[in-house]
Amino acid sequence: MKLLIKKGHVIDVKTGLDKVLDILIDNGNVVQIENDIDSDGCEVIEAKGMYVVPGLVDAHCHLRDPGFEYKEDIASGTRSAAKGGFTSIACMPNTNPVIDNEAMIMYILNKSKTEGVVNVYPIGAVSKGLKGEELSEIGELKFSGAVALSDDGRPVNSSSLMKKAMQYASMFDITIISHCEDLDLVDEGLMNEGYYSSILGLKGNPAPAEEVMIARDLILAEYTKATIHIAHVSTELGVDLIRNAKRRGVKVTAETCPHYFSLTDQACEGFNTNAKVNPPLRTQKDVDAIIEGLKDDTIDMISTDHAPHHRDEKNVEFKLAANGMVGFETAFPLAITYLVKPGHLSLKELVWKMCLNPSIMLGLNKGTIEIGASADILIFDINERNTVNIEKFESKSKNSPFNGFKLYGQPQYTIVNGKPIVKEKTLLF
């Protein structure tokens, strides 16, 4: 059955589309983009008054499968992603066992095909077992389907190992996604070091802990001419370091996450463990700099860093609580509400940052609506405002600091490979 999206405002940055058009989908692919396509024999989605954009691409999430299925698994994680408008997601390898070999890559790919509802792309580990000691078999990872490499969750502590990883990965044209954190400077810090850590009596994790490592990796990338991607940038100086590196011609891309442009460390007040995340929420000055970095393209993309944790891992003392927050189901509405609505980014710019740029960084043919491409599409109403209710999340985990936030732009339809997965804000599968 053909699928026809009628009269939506189509925005695609690869093809430059920016007007009201119909889109015809057949056999999973976009086959026609025109005015007034005949709807005979088609299932029709009335998109009048709504925007139609490429399905979102997330370069950074945690599906917790295998090993931590009590937090999330591929079935629940991909449903959560679809609910949030994501059609392609790249999952981090800090599972148990770690995704550091071909067998684990195959596990993710196969299980995603049978149980997932969006496209899943595994990221392989930089070091064996994420131990930061020896390189994993990077060539094998690349050829079995890894789209990038990362030890995310931990930094690659050894500068020497990181240098070698960059040199070796360059040979296979695969990007290293760096989780930048100098653990010595973190020194068991629990939240951003500053006024709020001082008055809450929580040990501070200073911004330099992130910035020192960003600087190191930029220097190593410049030296090795490798391609790197800086994960979850959260600080003002971090943005500035990347801006400077780009001017120097370093092959670097960078991401931030919705919580770094919508929240500050004040969210930790009341020992709110749902606001405990790594890197920690920073200050307003940092939030402003992150938005500036998004505007001038220093920061290329917005990733979720979807990090599900069981309630028992959050309903504990702040110090004992796990780091991270779920992100799929709030990321796009947060971007619309905090970036597009106030005029920091145009919708087109947001499509770059949540669709095409992550797709390019990961080497996927995604993030676009064009004839011949697989039909991965998100349809949303920019003026409808909904209240976030964590109990309604598709994710197994509810660890979000955004419960009760009123946000614009909740996805109405998510179409993956031509198949509607979310229809009228409701998951179909």
Added chain:
Amino acid sequence: MNKYMNLKSKDLLGLRDISPEEIEYILNTAKTMKYILTTNNKKTAHLQGKSIITLFYENSTRTRLSFELASKYMGASSANISASSSSVQKGETLIDTGKTIDSMGSDVIVIRHPMSGAPHLLARNVKSSVINAGDGMNEHPTQALLDMFTIIEKKGSLKGLKVAIIGDILHSRVARSNIWGMTKLGAEVSISGPATLIPPGIERLGVNVLSTVQEAILDADVVMCLRIQLERQKKALFPTVREYSRFFGIDDKRLKLAKEDAFVMHPGPVNRGVELSSAVMDGERSLINEQVTNGVAVRMALLYLLTRRGSGNEVID
């Protein structure tokens, strides 16, 4: 002020959360309790039929004993739980431990915990009143209340007084509670200590942050020294005890910078010859022993006020 008022919250988690009026009300009530302590028959019925549980995840001599005696003097049933000899050792969570205590009919749980915010977590999950007897680096509200009680007893009021707090402010829950409480009651608070032990942004609480102890104690009415924990030296937060004492220790000579009638305080236990010279500590300007006595009075007042809640009195606004 109306003689019969109730505290707003079921818990005392910190002085950050309570109003100046509530602080004054607790301190006024403590006056009566101190009178009881000075009589020959230290026994009242204020807490008859109430049960007070102390739940300590850290070692303590004076705070724990102080709460225990306060309970006993007022006729409560009391029991103590130490983390080292309880189900905590079997991996029971704080919430589960709290609910277990709650289910046995406790009225007040007094908790000391090495992690900031632990009493807040407990308070959200139990029906009992929770008193924070020190949580991590966050607050130690009953210590600050007894410190303020002691100062007011000597000076009449905190309003306009110059108080210097010296030492490891960063790790000190005593300092945080005193800063919240004393600034609420109108004192001018100055702090000084090694730069590595000053919490960033603390000046936003309205305290003067001074780089030398001399500036901090100049013309002070009260000099409060904090315990320097020797293990901080291993983390390179200060070079040696010797150097600490040289730059931040209070001896008779340095004390001359403060007002002539200035008092010296310390929450204890003191590292003699480090924070304070023995001469100062044992001298006539030291209030250290009175602080301990007043601790019992303040805790009696607090236990009484919290267990009296729900008795239909007007809430302090």
